[in-house]
Amino acid sequence: MVQNIKPQYRQIWQTVQAIPAGKVASYGQIADLAGLPKRARLVGKALGCVPKNGWQGQAVPWYRVINSQGKISLPQGSDGSLLQKQLLQDEQVVVIGCRVKLKDYQWQPSIDELLFKLQF
DNA sequence: GCCCTGACTCTCA
DNA sequence: CTGAGAGCCAGGG
Numbered sequence: 001m002v003q004n005i006k007p008q009y010r011q012i013w014q015t016v017q018a019i020p021a022g023k024v025a026s027y028g029q030i031a032d033l034a035g036l037p038k039r040a041r042l043v044g045k046a047l048g049c050v051p052k053n054g055w056q057g058q059a060v061p062w063y064r065v066i067n068s069q070g071k072i073s074l075p076q077g078s079d080g081s082l083l084q085k086q087l088l089q090d091e092q093v094v095v096i097g098c099r100v101k102l103k104d105y106q107w108q109p110s111i112d113e114l115l116f117k118l119q120f
Numbered sequence: 121g122c123c124c125t126g127a128c129t130c131t132c133a
Numbered sequence: 134c135t136g137a138g139a140g141c142c143a144g145g146g
Contacts, residue, residue: 008143027128042143044127065127069135073127080127 008036012046013055015117019064022091023107024100026068033109033117044073063087070102 015034019025027040036042047062054060063084067073074081076098085095093105 031128036142038129038141039143040128041126041141042128045144047127062127067127068129075127084127 006046008034008039008042009046009049010055011035012043013050013060016047016060016062016065017055017058018109018113018117019061019107021061021064022093022105024064024066024070024088024093024102024105025107026102027065027073028068029107030065033114035117061087064091064107066100070100070106072098072100 011034012030015030016025018033027043028038031037031039031043034043043065047060047065050060050062072081072084072095074084081098085098088095088100094101
């Protein structure tokens, strides 16, 4: 049972929820924004532990998180990767193979959003 | 407490 | 841009 929700996971999920639809972010970016520099891998783990129902009544758009190369890190052919591709495309994000055009779709946090994060 | 693994990232060729 | 290698941190056995 995973009842002890780790604060870091919570923070990561919260940050992921801040990603606007139609945009994507890298693990490192999320880790950094969540106040966990160099914990990109932990972000992946956190996403793997995301409750299926979401967090605090909101869905956690884990599929908007990809690696710094703009690729889906999940094994190709796995349910997760296929689902991620589909969900991204539903958000009008072009996905070629397992690749996304970071140049066009990478999320660039605005000042407001950064200030919002600083409140915590 | 050591060792291995991992939804990562950076650097170099 | 792509691929290979080394680095890094946290979790689980």
